[in-house]
Amino acid sequence: MAKSTFVYVTYIRTTPEKLWSALTDDVEFMKQYWFGVYCESRWTTGSSWKMVQNDGQVSDAGEIVEAKPPRRLVIRWLHQSKPELKAEGESLCTMELEPSGTAVKLSIIHTIERDPSKFIAAVSGGWPKIISNLKSLLESGSIALQEPYPGESVHSGKE
Amino acid sequence: MAESRDTDVLFKALADSSRRKLLDLLHAHDGRTLNELCEHLDMTRQGVTQHLDLLEAANLVATVRRGREKLHFLNPVPLQEIYERWIAKFEKPRLKALADLKRRMEKTNG
Numbered sequence: 001m002a003k004s005t006f007v008y009v010t011y012i013r014t015t016p017e018k019l020w021s022a023l024t025d026d027v028e029f030m031k032q033y034w035f036g037v038y039c040e041s042r043w044t045t046g047s048s049w050k051m052v053q054n055d056g057q058v059s060d061a062g063e064i065v066e067a068k069p070p071r072r073l074v075i076r077w078l079h080q081s082k083p084e085l086k087a088e089g090e091s092l093c094t095m096e097l098e099p100s101g102t103a104v105k106l107s108i109i110h111t112i113e114r115d116p117s118k119f120i121a122a123v124s125g126g127w128p129k130i131i132s133n134l135k136s137l138l139e140s141g142s143i144a145l146q147e148p149y150p151g152e153s154v155h156s157g158k159e
Numbered sequence: 160m161a162e163s164r165d166t167d168v169l170f171k172a173l174a175d176s177s178r179r180k181l182l183d184l185l186h187a188h189d190g191r192t193l194n195e196l197c198e199h200l201d202m203t204r205q206g207v208t209q210h211l212d213l214l215e216a217a218n219l220v221a222t223v224r225r226g227r228e229k230l231h232f233l234n235p236v237p238l239q240e241i242y243e244r245w246i247a248k249f250e251k252p253r254l255k256a257l258a259d260l261k262r263r264m265e266k267t268n269g
Contacts, residue, residue: 005190007232009221011165107221128239135240144243 002115006124010131011103014138019097019104020070022134033133033143043067049075057081062090072096077110085119088112106131165218169237172217177202178210182219185233192228 012019022029024043031038036054041047045067051060059081066074073095079085091112098105108127112120129145136144172178177200184199185191197207211231214220221234 005223005232007189007221007223007234008236009218009234010236011218109223124235128235131236132239132243144240145247 003111003113004115004117004120005109005111006120006127008108008127008131010106010135011100012106012135012138013103016070016097016099016104018138019106020073022138023073023095024069029137033137034130035133035145043069043073049077065092070097079119079122082122085122088114088117088119091117091119169217169219169241172213172219175210177206178214181207181210181214182233185220185231189232190223190230192230196231 014022022033024039024041027038027040031054037051037059039049039051041049041064043064045064047064047067049062049064050058053059060077060079062076062078064073065076066072075093075095077091077093078089079091089112091110094107094109096105096107096109098107108131110120110123110127133143133145136142180200181196184196193204193207193211196211197204200207202210211220215222218237219234221232223230223232
């Protein structure tokens with residue numbers, strides 16, 4: 001079957017436990033690197049999952065398919081707000097955390113069973129900025145980007 | 160110290176036209192095997208492998224195993240870091256000046 005996939009990899013100088021917490025239950029931390037967005041879940045296999053935008057709107061929802069802290073997280077992910085993206089159906093987002101020297105290798109693999117996919121195109125613009133912010137926040141204590149699209153006023157951005 | 164070594168590896172990986180072509184090929188169509196990539200380059204299979212190894216060491220290419228095959232994906236995260244470190248910083252004041260100009264013009268029109 002045709003499939004769209006992207007793979008993002010970064011090495012972050014931190015521990016798997018801290019990175020796991022930054023990707024899951026530390027809501028205030030997540031809002032700092034995710035431009036005000038946070039995810040809500042119990043972060044256990046089978047529990048529900050949702051992504052909340054900074055205006056309170058739920059943009060994406062789904063289920064935790066697999067949670068093995070602090071190593072592997074798989075989310076069944078369905079976009080909610082834009083009809084043309086929602087129509088593409090469920091996607092699968094896998095996050096893997098592997099210790100690598102003094103750092104942790106974070107791999108994010110997002111797939112959907114169709115090619116081409118507008119959903120994958122939409123999220124692939126966002127992930128590098130989010131991951132890059134996460135890396136600088138964990139390593140240096142401050143974020144690199146205040147807004148997802150610098151120079152445009154589409155987002156209020158967090159100070 | 161480790162940071163600047165990573166940056167050296169990254170810029171060295173980009174400083175070669177065949178490797179940049181490999182990145183363009185993956186950008187056009189992600190998730191390709193070595194054989195598929197070899198078709199587009201006038202180079203030995205071993206040569207392509209070496210270039211891919213360098214790109215992987217610089218974290219510009221990520222690989223995923225699927226059965227016996229190894230699929231290559233463009234990993235844009237280091238490019239985003241270059242953008243933030245070496246581009247956004249320098250273009251930001253100019254973008255801000257443009258945005259300010261636009262705001263001022265629109266205010267006087269309204």
